[in-house]
Amino acid sequence: MKAPRGTMDILPPESERWRRVAERGTALFRAYGYREIILPIMEYTEVFARGIGQGTDIVQKEMFTFADKSGRSLTLRPEATAGVARAFVQHHLDKAGLPVKLYYQGPMFRHERPQAGRYRQFRQLGVELIGSPHPSADAEVIMVCNEFFSMLGIETDLVINSVGDGDCRPAYIDALKEYLAVNKASLCKDCRRRAVENPLRVLDCKVESCARVIAGAPGLEAFLCEVCRQHYHEVAELLQAASIPFRRDDRLVRGLDYYTRTVYEFQDPQAGAQNALAAGGRYDKLVEELGGKPMPATGFSIGMERVMLAGPRLEESEDAGVYVVAIGEAARGRAFLAANRLRSAGIRADLDHMQRSPKAQMREADRGGFACSVIVGEDEMAGGYYTLRDMREGGQERVEESGLVETVRQRLELRQAAPGKRGMGEDGR
RNA sequence: GUGGGUGUAGCUCAGCCGGAAGAGCACUGGGUUGUGGCCCCAGAGGUCGCGGGUUCAAGUCCCGUCACUCACCCCA
Numbered sequence: 336m337k338a339p340r341g342t343m344d345i346l347p348p349e350s351e352r353w354r355r356v357a358e359r360g361t362a363l364f365r366a367y368g369y370r371e372i373i374l375p376i377m378e379y380t381e382v383f384a385r386g387i388g389q390g391t392d393i394v395q396k397e398m399f400t401f402a403d404k405s406g407r408s409l410t411l412r413p414e415a416t417a418g419v420a421r422a423f424v425q426h427h428l429d430k431a432g433l434p435v436k437l438y439y440q441g442p443m444f445r446h447e448r449p450q451a452g453r454y455r456q457f458r459q460l461g462v463e464l465i466g467s468p469h470p471s472a473d474a475e476v477i478m479v480c481n482e483f484f485s486m487l488g489i490e491t492d493l494v495i496n497s498v499g500d501g502d503c504r505p506a507y508i509d510a511l512k513e514y515l516a517v518n519k520a521s522l523c524k525d526c527r528r529r530a531v532e533n534p535l536r537v538l539d540c541k542v543e544s545c546a547r548v549i550a551g552a553p554g555l556e557a558f559l560c561e562v563c564r565q566h567y568h569e570v571a572e573l574l575q576a577a578s579i580p581f582r583r584d585d586r587l588v589r590g591l592d593y594y595t596r597t598v599y600e601f602q603d604p605q606a607g608a609q610n611a612l613a614a615g616g617r618y619d620k621l622v623e624e625l626g627g628k629p630m631p632a633t634g635f636s637i638g639m640e641r642v643m644l645a646g647p648r649l650e651e652s653e654d655a656g657v658y659v660v661a662i663g664e665a666a667r668g669r670a671f672l673a674a675n676r677l678r679s680a681g682i683r684a685d686l687d688h689m690q691r692s693p694k695a696q697m698r699e700a701d702r703g704g705f706a707c708s709v710i711v712g713e714d715e716m717a718g719g720y721y722t723l724r725d726m727r728e729g730g731q732e733r734v735e736e737s738g739l740v741e742t743v744r745q746r747l748e749l750r751q752a753a754p755g756k757r758g759m760g761e762d763g764r
Numbered sequence: 765g766u767g768g769g770u771g772u773a774g775c776u777c778a779g780c781c782g783g784a785a786g787a788g789c790a791c792u793g794g795g796u797u798g799u800g801g802c803c804c805c806a807g808a809g810g811u812c813g814c815g816g817g818u819u820c821a822a823g824u825c826c827c828g829u830c831a832c833u834c835a836c837c838c839c840a
Binding site: 337340391392393396397414443445447448449450451452453454457458459461525536589590591600607608609611612613614635636637638639640641642660662663666692693694695696697698699700701702708710712713714722724726729731 | 766794796798833834836
């Protein structure tokens, strides 16, 4: 038995690193005023078909779609923004005042061939700022995302572009189609198809012959209408004012139809083919497309798997805890009670369940990274005390029954104040 | 969906020209009547991915298949 292709188990201690990254991310989002929205993991298929776009690869070939027992078509969400927009419309979230600032986290599903940094089930962290058409909204979410990576010590290249809007993009696409048709002979097989179906996608083709064609292609920027041009300009100015470095790239195109104007990626310069750690943009038509009123919005999504591959820097784990060692069968009962008292006081405590020898129990205390151990044996039973051993220094002291919890707590706090000798590596993967 | 690479112990991997399945780490026990790390000793653990073929003999050669992996496509 194996986990399905493209899915994976995340085991301890790796799972702990994941949790900490997610917690730091969501805490950051809250600090910027975003609140969590918890969405279903599946939607009626039309939410994605209409939201993401019929012509996109995601909708055409990457969705996990199935029928429920009444025959209605459901789909495991391939991304979250369409679901957020659907919830926004369903619950009339605009009524409580704009903008609405939301964040989400959780698994997404796409039926693709797995690869480094690409999985069929993958986890995303994302934010949406709904209701503002202004460049400051774009700039804010980009800033949040930028902060996320710098907080984790991950170096990224921010690449931005504007894909125009309903007024100017059609004209550009027509011009591009015309240009590509003329140069059809120089394009690769895939691009000849794309030139007709989805010409924007030709722009980021890596085939050399195509690259030459692309170099001479009309640029999107020249076709932007005045409103879009001004918007793009202001976003860029705000980023500069915030000292966030970025690069403009008018060949950056996104695979989802709902984007308008601003689009961007945070790329990992050291990653392989799947180098987008996060991506996002403005989607001014999506809410309307899903049956709501016209509602400008912008947001991004972070790929957790890719972030973890990039090696986030995390501070050491501080939850050192205490291991209770029982010496002799008679002492096990008292050791069990001592462990539970410590746990009730909020202290991480563990003890042997394998009937191991005292020596083996000590080894367990060492291996588990416990800061100290509490030893219970015949002497302690007779004298009514505990022996508290510091696992780092090696010293021992007697602790009265009544003072157990307090003394252990003091020891652990002392440990936390001092830099620990063991724990998780700074950049371990 | 299309290519390339790799499948041997829990993990990382060695195994030559076909000739008795190995190492390091991890794990368990011991070296101490009640004390961890270092060291020493011992032990447990493998249908060599699976199926077929060639051969006196296959982990090794051939074919098929599955899985993993990297890349294309596309994307977080």
